[in-house]
Amino acid sequence: SPITTVVPSTCDAEGWSNWMNLHRPNAEGEYESVKELLKEFSLCPTHYITDVECRPKRGGALEEFVTCDTKGAFCRNNAGLQYCQDYEIRIFCQCECQDGLGMMDGSIKHEQVTASSYRSADDKGHFGRLESLWGWTAQTVNQNDKESIIREWIQIDLEEIKEITGIITQGHYYYNQWLEAFAVQVSKTGARWEDVRGDDSEFAK
Incomplete structure (x- = not known):
C-alpha cells in the first residue's frame, strides 16, 4: 500500500x-x-x-x-x-503570531465570549470579533466616573491553557467608536486574575 x-x-x-x-x-x-x-x-x-x-x-x-x-x-x-x-x-x-486563537475565524464560539455589560442585544460581547460587521459596546456610563469605566470588561474563555503573544483591537465597523486604552488580565481558573505587566513596570499592559 x-x-x-x-x-x-x-x-x-x-x-x-x-x-x-x-x-x-x-x-x-x-x-x-x-x-x-x-x-x-x-x-x-x-x-x-x-x-x-x-x-x-x-x-x-x-x-x-x-x-x-x-x-x-x-x-x-x-x-x-x-x-x-x-x-x-x-x-x-516563522512560528510566532501566524495564527489567531479563533476570534476572527469563529473557532472561539459565541458562548466563550462574555462581557460585563452591553448596550443592546446587538452589542453583546461575541460581536467584538476582528472583521465583525458590528462590535461589542458596553452600557453607557458617566465618562467622568473612572471607577465605572474600569469595571467594564470583555472575557474570552480559551477552555485550556494557551500561549498568548499579542492582542489586536479594531474599531466599530459602522460607527466612529473604538477603544483608546485597556488593561490585560489572565487567569487559569477564572477566579483569580493577574495583570499582564510590561518589563520593569508596575502597571498592567
Whole structure:
C-alpha cells in the first residue's frame, strides 16, 4: 500500500530548515517544489513559511532565469540558450503570531465570549470579533466616573491553557467608536486574575 506522509499541522521549530533536494534536472528543466518537499520532510505548514532560499547544489550563484519564491525553485531549459543546474532549497518557518486563537475565524464560539455589560442585544460581547460587521459596546456610563469605566470588561474563555503573544483591537465597523486604552488580565481558573505587566513596570499592559 502507498506510504502517506502526514504534514505537520503546527509550527514547532522556528528558523531555517536544512538544504533539501528531491528532483534532478531533465530535458525540460529543473524544479524543487515546496509542496512536494512537505510530503517528504517534516516541515512546518505552508502558512508558516515566510521565505525560501535557492542555490545550485554544486555551488555558485543562482542564475537570473531561475525563479525562487515561497513555492520553490523553478527553471526551464531554453533550446540550448540556457540549461538548468541541479538546485536545492531551504525554507524559513516563522512560528510566532501566524495564527489567531479563533476570534476572527469563529473557532472561539459565541458562548466563550462574555462581557460585563452591553448596550443592546446587538452589542453583546461575541460581536467584538476582528472583521465583525458590528462590535461589542458596553452600557453607557458617566465618562467622568473612572471607577465605572474600569469595571467594564470583555472575557474570552480559551477552555485550556494557551500561549498568548499579542492582542489586536479594531474599531466599530459602522460607527466612529473604538477603544483608546485597556488593561490585560489572565487567569487559569477564572477566579483569580493577574495583570499582564510590561518589563520593569508596575502597571498592567
